Amino acid sequence: MAYFIPAFFLFVFVYAIIKKVKPYDAFTDGAKNAVPFAVSIFPYLVSIFVLTELFEISGLSNLFNKIFAPITGFFGIPQELNKLVLIKPFSGSGALGTLSEIFNEYGADSYLARAACVIYGSSETVFYVASVYFAGAKTKKLVTPIIISLVASFFSCVFACFICKVM
Template identity: 45%
Template sequence: MSMIVPCLVALLLAFALFKKVDVYGSFVGGAKNAVGTAVGVLPYLSAMFLMVNLLRASGIGGYVVDFLAFPLSFLGIPKQLVELMLLRPFSGSGSLAILKDVYLQHGVDTYVGRCASVIMGSSETVFYVSAVYFAGTKIKHTGWAIPIALFCNLVGGVLACWLCKVL
């Protein structure tokens, strides 16, 4: 599997040269736009990390987790996974760190460990993605987009815990 991407890129570059495209010039031209894009995203990322880190450092995040553990347990989500599910929409690296904690505390091949894996693999960093996608556009109102994505991720979590029981 891991061979596919390097091979595709090599094939593309060779094909472009064969087609007499200025490969070097196009690559540099494309890469030039990357700097502006990344700089545009920076303030949004900082603001989001500020909120998430303050929640964790002040201990309020812990209360939120305890508070939500009870309703989520009715949906079949173990309480060890509530923190993972809550942080997942905000931060990929943060939720990866929690995933590792879950593995170390509860074991990789246990029910909780497998659920955590499926949740991590099938959900996405909704708020992070929205910050990155809409930075540098005029979009102020995102309508149904974020609620739909969050709800789908919640359903994904419930489904993940169920699938791990069955499969």
């Protein structure tokens, strides 16, 4: 496994030579073309990070936890995991911090910790990914894909809790 990355680079280099492409020039051209893209998505990324921190610091995450507890409980998600379910679509690092809190409070081998790990691994930071992809694609039709992504993310959490309860 330690030789995978050097072998991959060697493969790409040899493949480029076979295809008569100058690898260094192709790399620098790609990097040059990526700069405007990175600049164009930067405001979206900053807004997502700022809003995520405000959501956590303001206490809104705790309020949403209390509001959505009956709904998530109905679907089989324990109340202790609500904060993770709510923060994951917004922030991967916030979700990782919440996962760490769950480990510390309930133990790494508990049902809650196992379910939290599966939730963390099986869901995506929907708003971060949407901001990157939609900014890059320059599309404004965000509502339907985000709703579909959030519903899919929620049901992945439901399924994660069910699987961890069964196993």
